[in-house]
Amino acid sequence: MEEEKNCVEKRLTKEMDEILNKYPRQKDSLIAILNEIQEKYGYIPKQCQMEISNYLNMPMAEIYGVITFYSRFTTSPKGKYNIAVCLGTACFVKGSQSILDRLKERLQISGGETTKDGKFSIDEVRCVGACGLAPVFMVNDEVYGNATVKMVDEVLDKLEKVEM
């Protein structure tokens, strides 16, 4: 177990070096670096935060402050299926609240949380830009337009059967 952990840490350090070396050691590189890490790992692991802190010579607290300020950055991993419900106004007036309520009810988690088995997470997002298809929800990158509560049930039924 200990060995495995060391191995992961080493891999992460190596990958982090590759990412960090692309950016100048300036404070204004921070958000770009965080965006890249978020994109790559789906969240920003603590180890990465420490490496950034060393690289940019910035206190951890300041980095943590930036991470928690922006909604795109998360410090815990998202589920295998991240379901994002659009709560933009166009979707909202077409009933996206019912979609979100149903998801929360079925998965027993709130927005921004992940199920215990790591399979599902819910994101409340503001406008994914597909207002013509409102209301909209997304499962990872796939968009479901003109969504209904029934559609949510069908999608969840299907995904629940998929092995992890």
Add this chain to the structure above:
Amino acid sequence: MKTFGEIQAIREETRKMLDLRVNTQADTKEKHILVCHGTGCTSSKSPKIIENFRKIIEEKGITNVRVIQTGCFGLCAKGPIVIIRPEDTFYAHVKPEDCEEIINTHIVEGNRVERLLCKDIDGTVVQRLDELNFYKKQKRIALKNCGVIDPENIDEYIAFDGYQALHKVLTEMSSEEVIECITKSGLRGRGGAGFPTGKKWHFAKIEEAEQKYIVCNADEGDPGAFMDRSILEGDPHSVIEAMAIAGYAIGANQGYVYVRAEYPIAVQRLKTAINQAREYGLLGENIFGTGFKFDVDIRLGAGAFVCGEETALLESIEGKRGQPRVKPPYPAHKGLFGKPTVINNVETLANITRIILNGAEWYSSIGTENSKGTKVFALGGNVMNVGLVEVPMGTTLREIVFDIGGGIPNGREFKAAQTGGPSGGCIPAEHLDTPIDYESLSQIGSMMGSGGLIVMDETKCMVDIARFYLDFTVSESCGKCTPCRIGTKRMLEILTRMCEGKSSIEELNKLEKLALNIKKSSICGLGQSAPNPVLSTLKYFKDEYLDHVSYNKCRAGYCKALCNIVIDKEKCKGCHICAKNCPVNAISGDIGKPHEINQSICIKCNTCISKCPFKAIHTETI
């Protein structure tokens, strides 16, 4: 690196090839199949459509047809959209499997695919794009190239006068003349506040500094607004060219586009466009051999609405939490990294090249006395033609919602239109004839905003809409100043209690007082405008608030805690469609006989209401 002569040669040659895009009478055997590749149509598989078309054309060995990905055509409600030029045939809701039929019937046999032709609201089949009512009252300036050119091909942009404006300012105009031209045109900031663009440039110009910056604000956070995204996706070069012009005008040599990371297509198109412009020497050192140097870089946002506020945006580019600065000093004096900075919105910039080329008089002849030019709106919500519209200032709300937007679906009544997003207000039916310009909208308690225009029908509860916006503001408040951080939270709590029927008339008064205080005492635009959705709904829909606090009643039948969903026994024909669609099996009844809803199971998702073919299901106050 290309000389101006070489650019001109590209322009002439490409323009000839593209004549069929804008001229339905073009004398050519070629055909261009244009497929929308904006975010809306991409979500409904337009990339697959492009792929299929290309595959089929290659298989069949057809040589006179090109398939082009374009930016947004505007009518998102009909997407994915395919347009065939020069004849301008408009195919709506195209699926990847329809491609073969379009190629066989339209391209090979020369007939139209009748079943895919777009239908207007009244049901008439539209043969050509410009026959659609949706386009008739529009005037496209900022969106001129959207849906016409391939945004990833700089030659196509050049063909339609691209980079001519930059050449003109660099070789024929002094920086003072450029600023004077923009000032005279009457262009005002399209981000919402409407500050005169020429004046902004002038303030930055007169500052003496070694380094100045141009920043393009593409952090379009207003939920339901997608104008800036569509411009970046459909015509990125127009923004880059305008930034270079602004750089020349104020004496800056570096520009930044601050764009949301949530707009992957826009980011990628911008990157491509910047690289192409650098390759052609239109960005970089010694542009057109004039010694002028300018470059543009992209900075990604990370999902914070407040970063649309200019000083918060600057903080974010500097790598910090996006908290607004106290003004003054204004960015034109002390902006990015403490240097004089001009921050312009995407749509503002998209107007610049047209003003330089067509002249200030041309631009100022469009619009109203104090609001010149056009405005792009993202029309959404309960309206038939959801999409992107560009209209001259002074167009009335009624024209936008009913003539262009095609009215309200499902035979429902118009209740309100919301402009300005979380900073704006709800406009009731009695003000439908208000001409859209900066002053008129703020007079009736709303604002121009960045251009989100959400239409709401009679089934929407205005208290709940106010709650929705406050919920947004609370989660997006940066926390720097107390009125916004704590005040909006208290407002949200009151509104939530109202929607649950747990409030009182005293709280209603408290809500109004809080709103006025927060408006007066917050640091930045976000806090100062956060109470607007409450104040405007209080102004026009006070009865609904009174219903909620005095009688625990929601007249729109929307607030779940105050309503039940019931089936009208007289109207129900027992078709069982509602029961089939109910996700929780709360509806029971024999076929042919009136059905019933078990209130203890019902989750009030409203699915049955929308599915009932006899309009027999409705909400009822408890």
